[in-house]
Amino acid sequence: MIIGTFTTSASQSLARVSKTLLSRPLPAYRLSSFHTTTAFRKTASSNSSNEVKLNLDWDGFFKMRRQRRLWERLAALPCAMLGLGAGAAVFASLPINPQQTFMGLDPLIVFSGATMFCGVLGFVIGPSVGRVWYRIGNGEMARAIDAKEAEFFKHVRANRSDPNFSSASNPLPDFYGEKINSLSGYRQWLRKQREHERKGTFKLGSTKRK
Incomplete structure (x- = not known):
């Protein structure tokens, strides 16, 4: 009688534990290895x-x-x-x-x-x-x-300088910056653009005064 009672109690406890485990969500590490590997490769x-x-x-x-x-x-x-x-x-x-x-x-x-x-x-x-x-x-x-x-x-x-300042005597130097090959070349290009703008502004100003 005692053995039967113990067996019944053990069966009920095992059923409760199984129900509890099945009701829990699957942990992250149980995901498919294919999706995990794909996500890792994309991140890398x-x-x-x-x-x-x-x-x-x-x-x-x-x-x-x-x-x-x-x-x-x-x-x-x-x-x-x-x-x-x-x-x-x-x-x-x-x-x-x-x-x-x-x-x-x-x-x-x-x-x-x-x-x-x-x-x-x-x-x-x-x-x-x-x-x-x-x-x-x-x-x-x-x-x-x-x-x-x-x-x-x-x-x-x-x-770059305004192309409207360009003329036969004051052409716009390197409009697209294709000749720039270094940082020093970029600084030189900036100086040429400012010089072109300065010459064009001076010429337009002198024309207006006339």
């Missing part, structure tokens, strides 16, 4: 991106900008050669009739000019191809440079 990627942006100061920006321009210039030559070769392959395969002219010109001259045009076109497209290669090769750093460059052009727009 965001932190690394922020670190890249924070570590890119103005000196580093101008350095990376010069490197990007080098990639663009180096890509122009192979693209020009590729365009020249493609043009030569296409136009060399076309039949040439010496008795027929194109707009009064010999077909050989026309095909030669078209081949040279293909080379020039490749040379023009080359810098854009080089910039794409640079972005693929540098990833987060390339995006950080783009963000820093947007901030840089805001400074350029805010500090």
